[in-house]
Amino acid sequence: MTSWRALLLAGLFPLVGVAQQPQGQQAVPLQAPQLSPQQQAALDQLLNAWEARNARVTTWSCTFYKWEYNAWSPADAAGERLAFSESTGEIKYAAPDKGLFRVKSSKQWNPEQRQYESRPSGTGEHWVCNGSSIYEFRHPERQLRETKLPPEMRGKAISEGPLPFVFGAKAATLKKRYVMRIITPPGVTDQVWLEAQPRFQVDAANFSKVELILQTADLMPFAIQIYKPGGQDRDVYQFDPRTSLIDRGLDLIRDFSRPLTPLGYTFIEEQGAGG
Template sequence: MMRSTAVMLTFCLLTQAQLAPKAPGQPQGGQAAPTRQAAAPAAPFTLSPTEQSEMDQLLLAWEKQSVGTKQLEAKFRRWHFDLLAAPAGVHATWAEGMVKYSAPDKGLFQVSQLKFFSGIVDGKPTYKSHEGQFGEHWVCNGQELLEFDHARKECRIQQLPPDLQGKEILESPLPFVFNLNAEKIKQRYWIRRIDAPAGVYVLEAHPKRQADRAQYRFVRIVINDQSFLPQALILYGPNFDPVNSPGYDHYEFTDVERNSIRQGLANWGRVFIAQRPPADWKVIRETYRPIEPGPQVAQPNGEKTLR
């Protein structure tokens, strides 16, 4: 299944030069293996000067709304579509869970229920839980990144170097849910507004960096046009093709709260700090090592930005 939240908190959703678990096959606790740099991608679309100006204004308005976010929490449902696991138009898995964020560097992403497609009964798809299979669960407490593997009863704990502690949780596949920085978003994504019903904005973002493109081809985020709080997010797989490989994750968010008085700062701190593996679990400790930024990617206007 695709990593959302790399699922690192669909949210403290951090990846690569961010605070995410190492990708499969990457050496642990040592130097990263040499890799060939992929060719710089072409821009998937070009905005007119008017469209770019409108996009800039929208991002700045969103940034103004989100800059005061100290805490954010939401429940979510996720539908995963995969032709190898379910018929076309039928989701292969269904999940629900929660996401929490505390500025600038704490987050939690946890799937509490996960069900799998089990066949068609009376013309309708049915779903069942599978014994021993669990959804994602990870926590960033500001000093460590903890990834819980409930099936194996293992917890991978990556110690964050001092120079990375206290940094914003922005470097992720889904940075839009936290304190949005308009300039950083434009450096990292080609982004445009697409048609949407009244009351919401729908933005489509295509990653410029190879590390991001390896996880998803593009993402669509639906936000309220007044509060700019997230309502839905669709993450399309790296090989997405609407006909041959229509794999994607569709998130819908409910009970979204920003700076909730009910939670309180003290309680929020305990949510993240208290998350530790049970005594009988295997604990794997590592030091987090960020991946160096890739080469520059050319922009349609001739400017360059780091991948």
């Protein structure tokens, strides 16, 4: 299972300078459809408007729902694959380089019992980035790990990381790193759907394709679907607009400071992208 913290760390160090020198990265062969001039103009207009909207967001918090689909997923009566696990949690962001991701509750399919079972609370994915370090709770090992970011990534680690779609990267950066197109279904007027395929191996190692849904009213993310490399496995995140708080409700010290080490856990400090 690929975590958001893993996606973030996996690309931080190889991505130093990628926005300025993409030719230095190993390209991925793609068979992407050629956009017409009208389609390219619409994409450019959307990305520029999205960048302008992101530039006005200083803080954001939201409840998310996650569904994970993989080879162990059950199927319904019609043969459609259902989620292997379902989770609920919170995501927080403060421009330009602070973030929090925490799973609060989850359940997972038990193939032997043929039912979903709740997972213990306090054991889900949980990480905090304060701009200079990423703190990750590794519950199975009972560890709190700090990974220090290189100086050149501080101040932009999240938006320049390997998954910038939620955290407001620049339009030029997105176009350099991904082959993108608008794929909004016919008849949908309150959303814009985007597809992005990685141009470079550093991103392709983490996902083969991303589909993002933006709300047309405010160009804030509504959902994101991440396809894993080499198969049909995917993670789906939906962000609940009823809980979305933009530029209010966050405490920068409380929400993004170094977490306290839980009782019985070991604090471990790492230099670089630890595994």
